[in-house]
Amino acid sequence: MNRSGAVFQETSAQPRTEAVPFSHLSLELGHLYMEDFAEGPERLYHHFTAVRPWVQAARDSLPALPDGRPPRVSTCFLIDDYFSRLATPAELLPPLLKAAERAGLGIDYLARESGCARTDPRRPERGGLADAVLDRLVETPPPGSRGFRPPLGLTGWLSNGRRAPDRRTTAALDTAAAWQPPSETGARGHSVFVDVELWQQHTGSRVWSCAFLAAVWQLARLGLLRDKGDAVLVPENREGAAFPEDWDALPSLLRLDPSAAPFTAYRTCSVLPSRFLPVEHAVRVILEQTQVDAGAQAQVVTRAAAEGHPVPEGVVERTSYVFPPGL
Template identity: 70%
Template sequence: MTAAGALFHEVSAETHTEAVPCSHLSLELGHLYMEDFAEGPERLRRHFAAVRPWADAARAFVAGLPMGKEPRISTCFLVDDYFSRLSTPAELVPPLLDAADSAGLSIDYLARESGCAVTDPSRPDQAELAESVLKRLVESPPPGSSGFRPPVSLTGWLTNGRRAPDRRTSAALETTGVWQPPSETEARGHSVFMDVELWYEREQSRVWSCAFLAAVWQLARLGLLRDDGRSVLTPAQWNKDAFPDDWAALPPLVRLNPSAAPFCAYYTCSVLPTRFLPVEHAVRTILEQTHVDPAAVRQIAERSEGEGLTVPSGVVERTSYVFPPGLTS
């Protein structure tokens, strides 16, 4: 008879991954730039009037749930306060909410795009989200690559395949001098090659790209972002009748509807102007090469299975988009 072995480990070394409540669908009602708001309330009303029928269609898509459950759907809107700040929350947000109401839509959660980059360091429950996601990128090396290309952490560029070699690079010297086209790593028949800028340096500070911040936004909505196991970009309750004169005084994510379904969701759907189509293609390229927290993925799987749902483990498979023909700008 042999004695049973004992396994010792230090409890303090374990990281507890905080679980987050989930809706069935996170429905994004738009993303506008500051110059769009500058055009006035009529511009906002046209936007939501075009969004309304497609938002209704997205809601109908998740209506048939197993066990007769009512779908939990939360709506959100992302305001660009990162690339420009032509107005204040007090001036900008009330007309936005009024325009949504006029189209029969309600914005449950309002987010600041700057919160997807660097959140308020004075709040211990927040993190620098963009930097943390950058560290989770796992580049997919194309077949036959020589490792000559510097990593994305140095270049700020991420691709979904092999770039066309330049004659001045060592990779080009391995060929016979004949031009080679770029190629997508997992192309189906023909390549759709993407080379995505994630950031650039300006005055010794990093400026994140719209595509990369949008990828962070998707991960937040899917409930997959953690900071040492803690959930991040958690919504703060806010009185929608009182907005500050300074963006820094507004939390990165606010809940405007006290009875709203959870912000995070099993699936996301974004109703966006067609100008965002190339941006969202870039977002999917980023998400395909992001190693998300496995504990967070497992939590989502267990929670959804408890509701009789099977949620894909892949991040991209949980995202969807609508680009209405009337929403061109």
């Protein structure tokens, strides 16, 4: 007779993944540099008027839910306070929000780019998001690779294929035919090879690239980042009408509209100036080689399917972009 014995397991051995709420779409209304803000309110207003019809098109493209309800959509805007800080939040943010409102758009969530990079001084117990994502990168070895390439943790570079050899063997010194072109892994016909710089080292500190921080930003919006099972970059409600004078006194992610749909979403769409196109190509290369938290991934897939809104298994396929002409 077979007997089933009881299995005892410590609670700490059971992985826990904190659940987060989901919208169906996270709409990014822009990502401007500090010099764009320096051009004044009219520059901001021009940006939002160019963005508005594409935002509406993205909303209209979403099908209604099976029960007839409209899909949940939240909007967000990323402020570059990592590479430069030409003005304080109190000086910069009110004209931004006023320009968006004047153009007929509402910003639900305001995020600081530095929040994607370093530890939030308001929550020092949490590690930096960029370091955490770097630890989850798994380089895809190109066909025929012999593993001579240094790991990205040392070089700070990640590619989507095989780089052109930078040295020749002794036998190859006698012929010019030894050179080989770079090639994209899984290319369709012709290669589009991309080599992405993730970070640079300056005077002992690591400076993350715009592309890598944008990849962290996408993962945060998709609800795929966790710290020991805990949700990260959780929005905080705005307190008071005035913004602080210091950027580090501002939450990494601020909820401006208390009634807004959730920040995290099953899919993302970013409406950006065309100058960001190469950056976002690099973002896709990074996302394709990121091993996301399994528990967070399972939550997204399961809950989206339960709502009658299935999503692709691949993270990259859940991101989309619009590059409006003239923006």
